Amino acid sequence: DVKVTQSSRYLVKRTGEKVFLECVQDMDHENMFWYRQDPGLGLRLIYFSYDVKMKEKGDIPEGYSVSREKKERFSLILESASTNQTSMYLCASSLPDTDTQYFGPGTRLTVL
Amino acid sequence: KQEVTQIPAALSVPEGENLVLNCSFTDSAIYNLQWFRQDPGKGLTSLLLIQSSQREQTSGRLNASLDKSSGRSTLYIAASQPGDSATYLCAVNGPGANSKLTFGKGITLSVRP
Numbered sequence: 001d002v003k004v005t006q007s008s009r010y011l012v013k014r015t016g017e018k019v020f021l022e023c024v025q026d027m028d029h030e031n032m033f034w035y036r037q038d039p040g041l042g043l044r045l046i047y048f049s050y051d052v053k054m055k056e057k058g059d060i061p062e063g064y065s066v067s068r069e070k071k072e073r074f075s076l077i078l079e080s081a082s083t084n085q086t087s088m089y090l091c092a093s094s095l096p097d098t099d100t101q102y103f104g105p106g107t108r109l110t111v112l
Numbered sequence: 113k114q115e116v117t118q119i120p121a122a123l124s125v126p127e128g129e130n131l132v133l134n135c136s137f138t139d140s141a142i143y144n145l146q147w148f149r150q151d152p153g154k155g156l157t158s159l160l161l162i163q164s165s166q167r168e169q170t171s172g173r174l175n176a177s178l179d180k181s182s183g184r185s186t187l188y189i190a191a192s193q194p195g196d197s198a199t200y201l202c203a204v205n206g207p208g209a210n211s212k213l214t215f216g217k218g219i220t221l222s223v224r225p
Contacts, residue, residue, distance in 0.1 A: 042217040090155055100146055101213060103155035
C-alpha cells in the first residue's frame with residue numbers, strides 16, 4: 001500500500017515565522033505535489049515536482065517555496081507566514097504521467 | 113483553462129437510496145478522470161480512475177462513467193449507507209499529459225439512517 005505521510009496534523013505559527021511542512025512517500029514515486037484546500041475554493045495546486053531537485057509552479061505559488069533533495073521527500077516552505085496562509089495543506093505523490101495521486105492526511109496550519 | 117464543476121454542493125439522502133453525483137469539465141481533451149472521497153479533516157482517498165479511452169469503472173457499490181465529448185462524469189452509489197457520508201471530489205488530468213489534476217469543489221453527501 002502506498003503511504004504518504006506529513007510531518008504534522010496540526011500546526012500553529014505566528015505571522016512572520018518561517019514554516020516547514022514535510023511530506024514523505026514510500027513508493028518511489030517520481031511526482032510529488034503540494035495543494036492547499038480552503039472552504040469554497042477547493043483544492044489548489046501550489047507547487048509540484050517531477051524528479052529530485054526539480055520543481056514547477058502550480059496555480060498559486062506566491063508566498064511559498066519548495067525543496068526536493070531526495071526522491072521520497074518534498075518540503076513546502078513558507079518563508080514568512082501570513083494569516084492568509086491559514087489553510088489545510090495536502091501532499092500527494094504519483095507515478096509519471098497519468099497515474100492516480102495518493103494523498104497524505106493533511107496538515108491544518110493556523111497562522112496567528 | 114480547465115474548469116471542473118460539481119453541483120449541488122451538498123446532498124442529503126435516506127439510507128438505502130441509489131444516488132448519482134455529477135461532475136462536468138470544460139475541456140474534453142483529458143487523459144483521465146478520478147473520483148476521490150474525503151472524510152472531514154482528512155486527506156483524499158482515490159475511489160475510481162477512468163482513462164480517457166474508457167466509458168466506466170466499477171468498484172463494489174460504486175460505478176463511475178465518463179462521457180468525454182459532453183464533458184461529463186457521474187458517480188453512481190448503490191444502496192447508500194451512513195458510512196458513505198463524506199465529500200466526493202471529481203478531478204481531471206489534462207489537457208496535456210502533465211499529471212496535474214484540476215479539482216471540482218466537491219459534493220458533501222449525508223446519508224441519513
